[in-house]
Amino acid sequence: MGKRMARVQGPLVAIAAIVAGSCRVSSQPDKSDWAQQRRAMVQEQLRGRDIRHEAVLKAMGKVPRHQFVPEAERALAYADQPLPIGHQQTISQPYIVAYMTQVVDPRPEQRVLEVGTGSGYQAAVLAEIVKEVYTIELLPELAKQAEKRLKKLSYRNIKVKASDGYLGWPDAGPFDSIVVTCGAEHVPEPLVKQLKPGGKMVIPVGKTLNTQWLRLITKGKDGQPTSRDLLPVRFVPLRRQSDLKKP
Numbered sequence: 001m002g003k004r005m006a007r008v009q010g011p012l013v014a015i016a017a018i019v020a021g022s023c024r025v026s027s028q029p030d031k032s033d034w035a036q037q038r039r040a041m042v043q044e045q046l047r048g049r050d051i052r053h054e055a056v057l058k059a060m061g062k063v064p065r066h067q068f069v070p071e072a073e074r075a076l077a078y079a080d081q082p083l084p085i086g087h088q089q090t091i092s093q094p095y096i097v098a099y100m101t102q103v104v105d106p107r108p109e110q111r112v113l114e115v116g117t118g119s120g121y122q123a124a125v126l127a128e129i130v131k132e133v134y135t136i137e138l139l140p141e142l143a144k145q146a147e148k149r150l151k152k153l154s155y156r157n158i159k160v161k162a163s164d165g166y167l168g169w170p171d172a173g174p175f176d177s178i179v180v181t182c183g184a185e186h187v188p189e190p191l192v193k194q195l196k197p198g199g200k201m202v203i204p205v206g207k208t209l210n211t212q213w214l215r216l217i218t219k220g221k222d223g224q225p226t227s228r229d230l231l232p233v234r235f236v237p238l239r240r241q242s243d244l245k246k247p
């Protein structure tokens with residue numbers, strides 16, 4: 001348990017996870033009732049905190065999160081915590097996924113870029129709300145798995161690419177919003193460029209894991225970005241293609 005808690009994003013949320021996550025899961029009598037677990041997750045972890053965006057709440061109530069986690073982690077799929085997805089990567093805590101989606105205020109007609117596909121869960125939540133989702137994953141194996149999973153779940157409005165998301169997806173941009181789900185040391189300039197005027201980007205930024213903050217960048221109609229730090233978080237690092245070759 002101690003090991004899991006260390007991966008929870010954000011100290012405030014970490015405390016809540018100890019109370020809500022562990023108690024509820026251990027007293028859950030019927031683990032196969034995923035829909036019921038999902039409703040409880042939306043009610044307790046999202047509405048019970050500060051998630052108010054109706055489209056986000058609806059999407060979180062619909063996407064089968066248990067299908068995005070490894071078999072061994074399924075019992076905890078709807079718990080208030082991140083979970084390992086292999087390759088030393090994690091699927092974020094449900095609250096963090098909802099929070100990041102809420103702050104970019106997604107709308108049905110929009111096209112959104114995600115950097116850090118991981119399991120594909122955040123992409124699926126976005127795809128329930130917007131017209132098209134483009135998602136980039138650095139690790140080819142994870143990209144392949146996510147693509148297969150999303151296809152099986154009939155998400156036809158998500159395009160997955162295995163490459164370095166630092167560079168964005170220039171051919172598909174500019175985007176109405178960008179959601180980065182790995183922690184960067186600085187905000188990648190190519191991503192700011194690929195944001196439409198009036199668009200929003202949410203990204204964890206920090207030199208170290210202990211000083212990471214979720215930052216919201218809003219591009220003004222004049223093209224000038226402004227930014228605001230929202231919440232302390234802990235995300236796995238954004239790596240570059242060149243980092244993969246290191247031992």
Ligand code: SAH
Binds near residue numbers: 090116121
């Ligand atoms: N959004 C995911 C969880 C993301 S974990 C989900 O819903 O499951 C962060 C992911 O970012 C990891 O899979 C990691 O491999 C990936 N990543 C790290 N650096 C990256 C980069 N430069 N470009 C794209 N993906 C990257």
